[in-house]
Amino acid sequence: MLLLGAAAAPGAAATVTKPLPGQWWFTTWGIETHLWPHSKGAGVTVAVLDTGVEASLPDLAGAVLPGADFQWNSGDGRVDMDQENHGHGTGVATAIASRGTHTGFLGIAPEAKILPVVTKSPEAIVKGIRFAVDRGAKVINISQGAPAPCPDDLQQAVRYAIERDAIIVAAAGNTGDSSNQSEFPANCKGVLAVGATTINNQPWQGSQRQPYVDVAAPGAPLIGLLKEGKILQSRGGTSGSAAFTSGAIALIRSKYPQMSNREVVRQVVASAKDIGQPGRDDASGYGIWRPRLIFSGEVPKNTGNPVFEEYDQWLKSTGADSGDQGRQSGDDKSSASNAAKSGDSKDLIVYGAVGAVILLIVAGGFFARRRGRRQAAPAFSTAQGPAAPHPGMAYQGSMPPHPGQQTGPHPSMGTGPMPAQAPYQPNPGQPQPQQPQQYGPPAYGPPPSMGSGSAYPPGDAPSGPGQTPPPHS
Structure with a gap:
């Protein structure tokens, strides 16, 4: 990654209402005009399940809640532990919810809150998902991945989240032009797996080509x-x-708090526009999704829901019914209390005792089946802490090396450097970053301000008087 602009002078705290020029080269979404x-x-x-979030940044003032570190138990997640890649978790968090008060850099959802959770191993991710749900997170972003089938306990954690109305968004993977292996958690049932598109609205060459890819969103290049x-x-x-998608879903969940995770x-x-190969393809899924259509009410009704249909099939295969199984069991105590108030408490005790016996029998059978599935699954290390690195987990955003820990490929906000843009020309009154440093020839394509091609898929420009943003703004 290359330096574009340093932080503005200390003390700058102006209210920022417009993103930096070139920050969002993709105008397909119409963030300023059609979402905000x-x-x-x-x-x-x-x-944000990642490397932690640097909560001390002025741009994140008031945005970052106390979280948790399930990798090394070293704090509450409000320090980014990424030592070699500029802070992957912070980059994800600022893309979602930066306030822009110091540098002018804005997130997609600048009024949302971030819950930082430090994770790397599958065990840490499992704990992180459950922690996030219990702390009220309605969107869970996981820009991490490892090449293997979805572990059973991770799939159960996804179920825990789904049954409590949370949405898990995962990065599809960045080795589509090389090893292209199936990665978890993107391949877990019920997870919304997101591929990346380019400035020309085509699947990015590095985005994973896998059946689990559901939709695509802008991702190449990136400014963070x-x-x-x-x-x-x-x-x-x-x-x-994935981060952009999580931010946009946060906008939807804020506007429509009664809309269930399934419907979102x-x-x-259903809002996706087909790109790449005709019809659904393994690079972009059903296409580049368009959150503005959800706000405008233009999404077709009564369409299928392949993400949850696949999840329901998996759930049925476990012997459980689809629906809010976890929430129902979690509400048993309050339901019983209400019943006691409205009915005969003696009858309730009798019925409760019988129900408890039945529940124990069923639960015993369920956990026996679960143990059997785990034994049949591919082997994962069960050791805890820094002594249990998982090869490949660093692939799109994992933890930096702990003392004595082996390392794999290091994460970044993307996959390598490209030249700095032309100097920013901030809007009047907006905090101004310093002049960017200049570097050598590009490693990949043109920077956003120099790109070619349409900013929209054919026939997809937002409409409305004065609402069409300029290409590559």
Whole structure:
């Protein structure tokens, strides 16, 4: 990643209402004109399962809640532990919810809250998902991945989240042009897996080509605010496309708090515009999704929901019924209490005792089946802490090396450097970053301000008087 602009002078705290020029080269979404008039994410908590978030950044003032570190148990997640890649978790968090008060860099949902959760191993991710749900996160972003089938306990954690109305968004993976292996958690049932698109609205070459890819979102190139408080630029990656998607879903959940996770995901998929190969394909799923259609009410009704249909099939295969099984069991105590108040308490005790016996029998059978599935699954290390690195987990955003820990490929906001953009020309009254440094020839394509091609898929420009943003703004 390369430096674009350093932080503005200390003390700058102006209210920022417009993104930096070139920050969002993709105009397909119409963030300023078609999303923000409806919502900026207020009241929604987005959990970021990653390397931690540098909460001390002025741009994140008031945005980052106390979280947890399930990798090394070293704090509450409000320090980014990424030591070699500028702060992957911070980059994801600022893409979602930066306030822009210091550098002018804005997130997609600048009024949402971030819950930072430090994770790397599958065990840590399992704990992180459950923690995030219990802390009220309605969107969970996981820009991490490892090449293997979805572990059973991770799939059960996804179930825990789904049954409590949360949406899990995962990066599809960045090795589509090389090893292209199936990665978890993107391949877990019920997870919304997001691929990356380019400035020309085509599938990014590095985005994973896998049947689990559901939709695509802008991801190559990327501009991000990282842990050092500097604005950096890279070629891109699905970490960013997942973060943008999580931010946009936060806007939807803020505007429509009564809309269930199933309905949100259905509309996300139904809003997609086909790109790449005709019809659904393994690079972009059902296409580049368009959140503005959800706010405008243009999403077709009664369409299928492939993400949850696949999840329901998996759930049925376990012997459980689809629906809010976890929530029902979690509400048993309050339901019983209400019943006692409205009926005969003696009858309730008798019925409760019988029900408890039946529940124990059923639960015994369920956990026996679960143990059997885990034994049949591919082997994963069960050791805890830094002594249990998982090869490939660093692939699109994992933890930096702990002392004595082996390392794999290091994460970044994307997959390598590209040249710095032309100097920013901020709007009047907006905090101004310093002049960017200049670097050598590009490693990948043109920077956003120099790109070619349409900013919209054919026939997809937002409409309305004075509402069409300029290409590559």
